[in-house]
Every structure is written in structure tokens, then in C-alpha cells.
Amino acid sequence: MKHFAAMFRRLDRTTKTNEKVAALADYFVAVTEEQDKLWTIALLSHRRPRRTVNSRLLREWAADYAGIDPWILEESYHVVGDLAETIALVLPPPTEADDRSLSAWIRVVESLAEYDEAGKREAVLAAWQVLETTERYLFNKLITGNFRVGVSQKLMTRALSQATGIEETSLAHRLMGNWTPNDTTFQDLIHGASATDDISRPYPFYLAYQLEGPPDGLGNPADWQAEHKWDGIRGQLIVRDGSLFVWSRGEELVTDKYPEYAPLADLLPDGTVVDGEILPYAAGAPLGFNLLQTRIGRKTLSKKILQDVPVVLMAYDLLELAGQDIRQWPLARRREALEGLVQDAGAEHILRLSPTVAWEKWEDLAAERATARAQCSEGLMLKHRDSPYRQGRKKGDWWKWKVDPLTIDAVMIYAQRGHGRRANLYTDFTFGVWEGEQLVPFTKAYSGLTDQEFNRITNWVRRNTVERFGPVRSVKPELVFEIGFEGIQASGRHKSGVALRFPRMLRWREDKPASEANTKEDLLAILAAYGG
Amino acid sequence: MPLLEFNDRGIYCPRAQVYIDPWKPVDRALITHGHADHSRWGNKHYLATRSAAPVIRHRLGEVSLTTVEYGQVTTINGVKFSFHPAGHIIGSAQIRVEYGGEIWVASGDYKLENDGLSEPWEPVRCHHFITESTFGLPVYRWAPQEEVFADINAWWRANQAEGKVSVLTGYALGKAQRLLCGLDHGIGRVYTHGAIENTNEVLRQQGVALPPTIRVTSAVPRKDYPGHLVIATPGAIGQPWMKKFGAASVGTASGWMSLRGARRRRGADRGFVLSDHCDWPALLEAIVLTGAEHVYVTHGYTSIFSKYLRGTGLNAVALETDYEGELAEMATKKEDLDQENAAAE
Ligand SMILES: [Zn+2]
Ligand SMILES: [Zn+2]
Numbered sequence: 028m029k030h031f032a033a034m035f036r037r038l039d040r041t042t043k044t045n046e047k048v049a050a051l052a053d054y055f056v057a058v059t060e061e062q063d064k065l066w067t068i069a070l071l072s073h074r075r076p077r078r079t080v081n082s083r084l085l086r087e088w089a090a091d092y093a094g095i096d097p098w099i100l101e102e103s104y105h106v107v108g109d110l111a112e113t114i115a116l117v118l119p120p121p122t123e124a125d126d127r128s129l130s131a132w133i134r135v136v137e138s139l140a141e142y143d144e145a146g147k148r149e150a151v152l153a154a155w156q157v158l159e160t161t162e163r164y165l166f167n168k169l170i171t172g173n174f175r176v177g178v179s180q181k182l183m184t185r186a187l188s189q190a191t192g193i194e195e196t197s198l199a200h201r202l203m204g205n206w207t208p209n210d211t212t213f214q215d216l217i218h219g220a221s222a223t224d225d226i227s228r229p230y231p232f233y234l235a236y237q238l239e240g241p242p243d244g245l246g247n248p249a250d251w252q253a254e255h256k257w258d259g260i261r262g263q264l265i266v267r268d269g270s271l272f273v274w275s276r277g278e279e280l281v282t283d284k285y286p287e288y289a290p291l292a293d294l295l296p297d298g299t300v301v302d303g304e305i306l307p308y309a310a311g312a313p314l315g316f317n318l319l320q321t322r323i324g325r326k327t328l329s330k331k332i333l334q335d336v337p338v339v340l341m342a343y344d345l346l347e348l349a350g351q352d353i354r355q356w357p358l359a360r361r362r363e364a365l366e367g368l369v370q371d372a373g374a375e376h377i378l379r380l381s382p383t384v385a386w387e388k389w390e391d392l393a394a395e396r397a398t399a400r401a402q403c404s405e406g407l408m409l410k411h412r413d414s415p416y417r418q419g420r421k422k423g424d425w426w427k428w429k430v431d432p433l434t435i436d437a438v439m440i441y442a443q444r445g446h447g448r449r450a451n452l453y454t455d456f457t458f459g460v461w462e463g464e465q466l467v468p469f470t471k472a473y474s475g476l477t478d479q480e481f482n483r484i485t486n487w488v489r490r491n492t493v494e495r496f497g498p499v500r501s502v503k504p505e506l507v508f509e510i511g512f513e514g515i516q517a518s519g520r521h522k523s524g525v526a527l528r529f530p531r532m533l534r535w536r537e538d539k540p541a542s543e544a545n546t547k548e549d550l551l552a553i554l555a556a557y558g559g
Numbered sequence: 560m561p562l563l564e565f566n567d568r569g570i571y572c573p574r575a576q577v578y579i580d581p582w583k584p585v586d587r588a589l590i591t592h593g594h595a596d597h598s599r600w601g602n603k604h605y606l607a608t609r610s611a612a613p614v615i616r617h618r619l620g621e622v623s624l625t626t627v628e629y630g631q632v633t634t635i636n637g638v639k640f641s642f643h644p645a646g647h648i649i650g651s652a653q654i655r656v657e658y659g660g661e662i663w664v665a666s667g668d669y670k671l672e673n674d675g676l677s678e679p680w681e682p683v684r685c686h687h688f689i690t691e692s693t694f695g696l697p698v699y700r701w702a703p704q705e706e707v708f709a710d711i712n713a714w715w716r717a718n719q720a721e722g723k724v725s726v727l728t729g730y731a732l733g734k735a736q737r738l739l740c741g742l743d744h745g746i747g748r749v750y751t752h753g754a755i756e757n758t759n760e761v762l763r764q765q766g767v768a769l770p771p772t773i774r775v776t777s778a779v780p781r782k783d784y785p786g787h788l789v790i791a792t793p794g795a796i797g798q799p800w801m802k803k804f805g806a807a808s809v810g811t812a813s814g815w816m817s818l819r820g821a822r823r824r825r826g827a828d829r830g831f832v833l834s835d836h837c838d839w840p841a842l843l844e845a846i847v848l849t850g851a852e853h854v855y856v857t858h859g860y861t862s863i864f865s866k867y868l869r870g871t872g873l874n875a876v877a878l879e880t881d882y883e884g885e886l887a888e889m890a891t892k893k894e895d896l897d898q899e900n901a902a903a904e
Contacts, residue, residue: 039819039822039823040822040828040829040830041828042823093697095697096867096870098866099696099697099863099866099867100697102696102860102863103696103697103698106696106698106818106860107698107818107820108820109819109820112818112819113698116697116698116699116700116817117697117698164819177823446820451859489879
């Protein structure tokens with residue numbers, strides 16, 4: 028694991044794309060064990076081993092091994108913000124060295140599943156005893172099923188391309204789909220026969236960039252197709268050899284989670300790949316994303332949930348037609364083919380065409396965007412009519428133009444310290460709105476301000492604490508902040524009766540006294556207008 | 560009447576009517592060390608160690624400042640005060656206070672590892688010990704400084720091989736000089752930000768032997784920098800001042816760098832874990848060595864650390880103070896920064 032840990036440190040210490048790619052490419056060249064390369068590819072493409080130890084046990088064992096009380100491990104975890112790292116740091120230094128390979132350690136991780144609790148404990152402690160800090164961190168991530176690295180699959184593919192000399196696009200396609208390191212080899216995956224052997228294999232998604240400011244700068248309106256940005260889950264629907272496969276953007280095969288799509292195996296011709304949005308939809312209109320969320324987490328889908336949250340595939344692009352990869356066709360041509368397919372399928376209740384917006388001038392578009400929230404969309408998508416279907420996030424051809432956030436002015440009522448470098452600063456706040464003379468808490472937020480502002484607020488919090496509850500302080504209701512959020516829904520679990528989506532501080536309203544902050548009525552008015 | 564008490568101005572000795580490291584102006588202030596959060600402006604009279612005095616004067620200007628030697632006893636209304644090495648920065652002290660057989664120690668900031676520059680920390684036996692807790696959590700554990708400097712020097716060599724300038728940040732008083740002394744000067748030349756060089760000059764004048772440095776000024780041709788190293792204040796990063804170095808790799812040396820989140824947020828290319836404060840094992844060791852039964856925990860993880868100490872059978876409490884730890888130490892004299900930025904325009 029030494030090689031892998033050294034590569035991880037190199038990746039982790041840089042934010043520069045080129046250096047990340049170089050670190051990975053060097054690693055792929057330097058490592059001789061092919062199984063290690065295969066596992067590295069797997070780990071960096073979200074194919075991590077399943078969780079074999081629950082984190083409660085892990086905490087117990089770590090506190091025990093480090094000779095500290097569990098409560099101080101918890102406090103440390105709160106400061107560090109990551110359990111695997113906290114444990115790696117509190118353990119005493121290793122007593123022996125060990126140079127087993129990455130794949131040998133992954134075998135250890137996988138074998139844990141077969142042990143009882145005592146056996147697991149023994150194996151985990153034995154590992155901690157011989158691993159140094161970074162290796163421990165990685166090991167802890169692997170056994171808790173949380174392994175994640177700040178490098179996209181796209182960059183990993185680029186590095187692999189540099190190391191092997193195989194073209195990036197060809198590799199990208201090979202790496203997609205349903206393989207695991209236990210059912211293939213590095214040779215087969217990277218150098219083996221055609222990647223299209225696997226009929227379930229999806230294409231890499233093309234992702235749009237966020238447009239900053241108005242779209243007028245994009246040039247001639249006639250070159251651009253506009254449609255709504257649907258608030259569901261990005262999905263790719265594949266029909267090949269009479270079988271249906273549905274992939275989510277996280278590259279997860281989710282066919283079983285959306286049984287309503289099953290008839291499309293017969294209704295769409297073989298060799299069809301559609302890109303679209305898995306969207307909760309009923310009575311001719313999309314339902315809110317929060318409804319879909321109630322369905323996503325379930326292991327089994329009850330009749331009731333299928334009835335309450337039916338989904339359609341809102342189709343917006345066509346990647347494969349009659350078994351032919353048509354991603355290089357211009358969008359306008361792909362769209363035409365897609366329209367034909369959707370119409371022929373005649374299954375409006377499960378497969379719909381994402382309508383394009385009719386518009387001529389940029390002003391028309393701004394007006395349409397203003398209706399987005401009412402249509403349950405997040406804004407607009409702008410796609411160049413000549414654009415090919417690219418892979419990954421690329422600037423220029425596709426843009427998302429999101430609606431402005433909803434806002435409300437609220438009073439800070441509780442403050443809590445942040446994590447890591449910000450552990451000495453108060454950065455996590457709870458906000459309230461007025462209900463008569465009372466402030467009703469309705470949301471928390473912890474991002475959106477500068478370090479300097481957090482510094483000033485921290486000083487203020489120290490001097491204006493009313494009560495302390497562990498790490499939380501209640502403060503004098505004085506400071507007003509403009510809170511921005513993406514959505515709102517009614518919630519029985521919150522005192523205020525509402526729950527916000529993606530709340531954050533837009534700015535500190537130093538110009539406003541607390542008495543001028545918004546009221547609960549204002550909040551409920553927003554709920555009435557945009558909730559759902 | 561307790562020998563020391565804690566009020567809204569600082570640590571107060573009512574019998575002698577003096578304060579230790581007050582954060583609001585008072586008549587008589589005993590100062591543990593020259594960092595901004597411990598030696599503040601506006602007191603009538605200051606008392607500090609001889610080696611701490613020059614930097615305090617540099618920061619505060621001509622103030623009424625009396626100096627003492629380490630171990631020298633000053634008696635005020637029967638209370639005996641003496642200063643003992645804290646190992647934090649040059650001139651830093653723990654202040655021992657004794658009256659009627661009762662001994663208190665206010666330790667300011669301290670570390671146990673001998674950095675070769677600061678007067679090395681000495682345990683002072685006492686009944687009541689006031690300790691900082693900047694890194695008072697079991698996740699903070701420093702590697703020996705030799706290992707850290709080996710990493711820093713290797714980073715410098717790698718940057719040199721790529722023709723880049725190495726910009727290393729550390730606060731102007733303490734960390735900058737410690738870095739300066741740990742660098743392998745065989746690799747190349749060491750340049751310094753003006754705020755740091757001003758402090759270096761003060762220290763050299765009082766007889767501290769520092770390796771040679773070159774002040775960054777507009778008189779230095781830009782082509783001189785590649786391959787060499789610049790020690791800068793954290794505040795200089797991202798300022799116009801940085802432009803003159805061209806392709807540069809930025810390294811930050813701080814205890815906070817031991818956490819992955821902090822390393823990533825800092826925006827530096829490399830984080831080196833090097834602190835002038837105690838790590839967790841050192842804090843615990845120091846407290847045991849003082850023999851104190853009563854411990855008062857100031858700036859840092861005050862409530863967690865004091866709770867932990869209570870668990871070990873000590874009578875420990877958390878105190879709310881205005882000391883700020885490494886954040887304040889990163890602050891640089893404002894005029895020094897303005898001057899540099901003006902020169903860069
Ligand atoms: Zn200090
Ligand atoms: Zn301090």
C-alpha cells in the first residue's frame with residue numbers, strides 16, 4: 028500500500044489538474060502489480076469495496092487502542108470532520124512496518140465480512156499496528172465503505188491514457204459499465220477485445236457548466252436550443268438485445284429502482300441509448316424533488332410509493348441509434364431522431380420528450396426562466412444546436428442558467444464552532460424569523476461568508492453569549508443575515524414547519540436591525556408560492 | 560483573596576495589583592512574550608524578559624518597559640514574580656508567582672521541543688498552572704522537527720529542479736526565524752519579506768545568530784529569484800507583492816496543517832506540520848511535570864481539554880480569554896504589510 032499512499036499524498040496536496048494527472052500517470056507506470064492498478068481504477072471510479080465494519084465499533088476499538096475515552100474521540104471527530112482521519116491521527120505510531128500491496132490489503136478488507144465481531148476487531152487492530160498515518164486513513168476509508176478521492180474519473184482516465192498510450196475516449200468507454208475488479212483483469216479491461224461486448228455499458232455523461240450572469244454573451248439566439256433544467260436525477264436508458272438498463276449519473280445501475288420503465292425494452296428498438304432526467308411526474312406536471320428523495324433511499328418499493336411517486340424519463344438527447352454511436356452528430360440532428368423515437372414508442376406515461384422553449388430574443392428567455400420555479404424546474408439549459416455529445420464537464424456548448432435563489436432575512440440565534448482550521452471560529456449558525464415577539468428557528472447555515480467575517484462574528488459571539496449547551500451557544504438576537512436557498516417544503520419535523528434546500532448565507536446585513544428581519548408569515552408565504 | 564484571578568482585563572494579581580498579558584489597558588503588565596495577543600498596546604508599564612524586550616519595543620514603539628533576566632525575582636507588595644523559559648519564541652517566558660508558600664505559573668504559549676533558537680522550556684513546579692490548549696486534542700501529534708525540515712528542504716530542491724521559486728510562509732516573529740534556521744542553505748539563497756526582515760534585524764541586533772538573508776525589494780532583479788526560497792508572512796500570499804517571483808510553489812508551516820481539511824482550505828501547494836505550540840502528548844507531559852493540582856485552560860480547545868484533565872483527577876477549569884493562538888501570531892504589523900504592498904505597486 029506504500030505506493031498507493033504516496034500517490035494519494037501527491038494527489039491530495041495539489042489542486043492543480045496537471046499535477047494530479049502526473050501523480051496518477053507516474054503511479055500507473057511505476058506499479059508493476061496489475062491487480063493494484065485494476066483496484067486503483069476501481070476505487071477512482073466509485074467501485075469501492077462494501078462496508079465491512081460499522082463506524083460505532085470502529086470508534087470503540089480506536090479509543091481503546093489509543094487509550095482515550097470515547098467522548099474525546101467524538102470531540103476530536105467533531106473538530107476534524109472525518110472519522111477515518113480522526114482515528115488515523117489519534118492512534119499511537121505503528122510498531123512494525125508492512126509492505127503488502129494495495130490488492131493484498133483489499134483482500135483483508137473484503138475478508139472482514141466473514142468474521143464475527145471479535146475476529147474483525149483483531150484484524151483491524153493488527154492492521155493499525157503496521158500502517159502509518161496515510162495508510163491507516165485509506166484503510167479506514169476502505170473498511171467503512173467511504174473511500175473517495177478528489178480526482179474525477181475523467182482525470183484518472185487521462186492519466187491512464189498517458190501511462191498506456193491508449194486513447195482517452197476509448198478508455199472512458201471501457202471503464203464504464205458493470206465490471207468489478209473481482210470479475211475482470213487489468214489486461215481484459217484495458218487491453219481486451221472491444222468494450223462493446225458488455226451490452227449494459229453506458230456512455231460517459233456530458234455535463235454543463237453554470238452560466239455566471241445573463242446569457243446575452245453567447246451570441247446569436249438562433250444557434251441555441253433552450254429547455255428546462257428538470258429537477259430529478261440524470262439518467263441514461265439503454266435498450267440492447269431486448270434488455271433494458273438504466274444508469275444514474277453516479278454510474279450506478281438503477282434499473283430495478285424504476286420498474287415503470289420496464290415496458291420500454293419492447294417499445295424502443297434495440298441499440299437505443301437515451302439521455303434524460305428520471306423525474307417524478309403526475310397529472311401532466313413534475314412533482315418536487317423531495318418526493319423523489321423519499322423513493323430513492325428505499326430498498327424495496329411498495330405499491331404505495333410507486334403510486335405516490337411515479338416517474339417518467341424526461342428525454343433530452345439520443346446517444347445511440349440502431350446500435351450506432353451518434354454522439355458526434357450535431358444536437359439538432361440527434362434531437363430530430365429522438366423526437367421520432369419517443370413518438371413511435373407512444374408511452375407518454377413513462378417516456379416524454381423534454382419540450383424545447385420557443386423563443387427568439389434573449390429577453391424572451393429571461394421571461395421563461397422567471398417561470399421556472401412554478402414549473403418545478405431549476406432554471407434553463409442552453410445547448411448549441413451544432414454541439415456534439417461530449418463527455419465530462421466541458422465549457423462552451425452546454426450551459427445551465429439556474430434561477431436565482433430564494434431569500435429571506437433572518438436573525439442568528441445559535442452559533443457553533445466549525446471544523447479543522449475553523450475549529451476556533453464560530454461558523455455554524457442557526458437562524459430564526461419573527462413570530463410576534465419570538466424568534467422561531469427555521470434553518471442552519473455555515474457557508475457563504477469570508478474568513479474575515481467569521482473572525483468578526485466569532486469575537487461578537489464570545490461577547491454576546493447568552494447560554495452554552497456543549498459546543499453550541501445561544502446568542503443575543505442581534506445579527507441579521509440574508510439567507511439564500513434553492514427550495515422550500517413543508518416539514519413536520521421542523522418547529523417552523525418548513526425545510527429549506529441548500530441554505531447558505533448570502534451576506535451579513537449589518538445595515539439591518541434584528542427587528543427588521545422577516546417573519547414566519549413571510550416564510551410561509553414563500554412556502555405557499557414555491558413549496559411542493 | 561486568590562493569588563491570581565481572571566477578570567475582563569486579563570490575569571490579575573490583586574495583592575500586587577499587576578496583570579499578566581492583559582487584553583485591555585492596565586497600569587502594570589507582566590508580559591509572557593511578544594506576540595500581539597499577549598503583549599498589547601496601551602499599558603502604562605511593561606515588564607518582560609531582556610530577550611523579549613526588543614521585539615516588544617519594535618511592535619509597540621517607545622513604551623515604559625522594564626526588563627528582567629530569567630530566574631530573577633521581582634517582589635511587589637510581598638509577591639514574588641519570576642520569569643522562566645517557555646520555549647515558544649525568543650524571550651518567551653512562563654511567569655511564576657509566589658506568595659505565602661502558594662505558587663502559580665502563567666505559561667503564556669509554550670512548547671517542549673528545543674528549537675535551537677528559543678530559550679528551552681523548563682518545568683516550573685507549582686500548585687496552580689495556567690496553560691494554553693491551542694492543540695489540546697489527541698489528533699495533534701508532531702513529528703520531530705528534523706523530519707519536517709527534511710521534507711521542507713526536499714520540497715525546495717524539487718521546486719528548484721523545476722525552476723520555481725519556493726515561497727514558505729510563517730508568522731514574522733518566531734516561525735519565520737525557526738524556518739530560516741532549519742533550511743539547508745546549501746540549496747540556494749534565502750530571501751525575506753520586509754515584515755520578517757525587520758524582525759530579523761531586531762533579533763540580530765540583540766545578538767541572535769541568524770543565517771544570512773536578503774530582503775525582497777524592487778532593487779532585486781526578478782531573474783534572481785528562480786530556484787531560491789522566499790520566507791513570507793501568510794498575509795502576503797495572493798498579494799501583488801507575490802507577482803515578482805513568477806512561477807512559485809507556496810508552502811505553509813503550521814500545526815493546523817496536520818488536518819487534511821486545513822491543508823486543503825489553506826490554498827498552499829504544500830502544508831508542513833510545524834508548530835511553536837505543544838502537541839497533545841507534550842501538553843500532558845508538561846502538566847504532569849509542573850506537579851500542579853489546579854489547572855486553568857486558556858485559548859484553544861478549552862472546554863474539551865479541561866474536561867479531559869478533570870478525568871485524570873486534576874482540578875481543571877476552562878477560561879474565556881482574548882488570546883487567539885496561531886491566528887493572532889499570523890498577524891503582521893500592519894505598517895510592514897502596507898509598506899511592502901506599496902513597494903509592489
Ligand atoms: Zn505566542
Ligand atoms: Zn497565545
